[in-house]
Amino acid sequence: MKLILISPSKKLESEIGMLLNMFEQGLPTYHVRKKTFSTKQLRSYLEEIPKKYHNRIVIHTHHELALRFDLKGVYISRSHRKRKIKQWFWKKWLRFRKGNLEISSGVSGLENLLDFNDRYDYMFLAPVFDSLSGNFQSAYSDYNLLPVLKNTQYKVIARGGVSTKTIQKAHQLGFGGVAFYTSIWKSENPLNEFLLVKEKFKELQIPIE
Helix, strand or coil, X not given: CEEEEECCCCCCCCHHHHHHHHHHCCCCEEEECCCCCCHHHHHHHHHCCCHHHHHHEEECCXXXXXHHCCCCEEEECHHHHHCHHHHHHHXXXXXXXXXXXXXXXXXXCHHHHHCCCCCCCEEEECCCCCCCCCCCCCCCCXXXXXXXXXXXXXXXXXXXXXXXXXXXXXXXXXXXXXXXCHHHHCCCCHHHHHHHHHHHHHHCCCCCC
């Protein structure tokens, strides 16, 4: 089961240091979601991270940097997908230049998970659980999720309200992974919270991808 951490939208003063500690403790995938960053800012951000960890990083913007750095993958947003022809050629070019690059995206409706596109390695679905901040509620019920997750060809990642308390539920429903954000970055000690996540996976005997 994939264990993914999504970055804060703005760079935190201690973010890189905490991230490196989490990489050292086994964080397998880090999605860098910095919508306001320019290409130069994102390049500088990546340069702060040792090269040995670049193959665990997925970027959401400025995808051309995936050709400059040895990254794990790129995330294609819904706004990117609207530019269908451009994105088709761009994904073909990325696959040609870097065949092992993972390409992910997200959906907002269950019906989209049944319309399979083999150009994507995995898909995010949100919001799966009630927000930890109380700002939103889950958009889906177990009744709706179970048949779709059983029949989709996608590896689906649960996003929204994900914490140590929801890992088991996500696994039981058939999700292929969980994406953490608030439960880690809004905690008093993000590293300790990440270690608790790892312990929960171990307790539930769920292998981490």
